[in-house]
Amino acid sequence: MSLLERLNQDMKQAMKNKEKDKLSVIRMVKASLQNEAIKLGHELSEDEELTVLSREVKQRKDSLHEFDKAGREDLVEKIRTELQYVEEYMPKQLSEEEISKIVQETVAEVGATSKAEMGKVMAAIMPKVKGKADGSLVNKLVQQHLS
Structure with a gap:
């Protein structure tokens, strides 16, 4: 439907x-x-x-x-x-652990090592989690992972 x-x-x-x-x-x-x-x-x-x-x-x-x-x-x-x-109409939201796992995989894919490459990582992650995760949470997790 x-x-x-x-x-x-x-x-x-x-x-x-x-x-x-x-x-x-x-x-x-x-x-x-x-x-x-x-x-x-x-x-x-x-x-x-x-x-x-x-x-x-x-x-x-x-x-x-x-x-x-x-x-x-x-x-x-x-x-x-x-x-x-x-x-109610949004897809099921991902847990923080699931988002963290996606962040780790994407950082490895992109080969990012510093916060300077955060834009590149975010650009690669957002299509994967679109509608399933809050952008500010993803941003926070990426920052934590890259620091």
């Missing part, structure tokens, strides 16, 4: 169950996917859908951080709920 089909199905279910928050989030994600398809001028591939979902998750995490910093607990709770709904 494609992501759009799943979103449509979940949207109908949310309407039946009168889950306003979930319905709102599903509609936002669906709109983002459709806007991206229009922008690119073709149906989205799974990889492109993943990119859009990752962007949605990142936006909500950034908002969560900002609202938390500003002490807006009312908005923090709302964004946390939205984040949970969006993450």
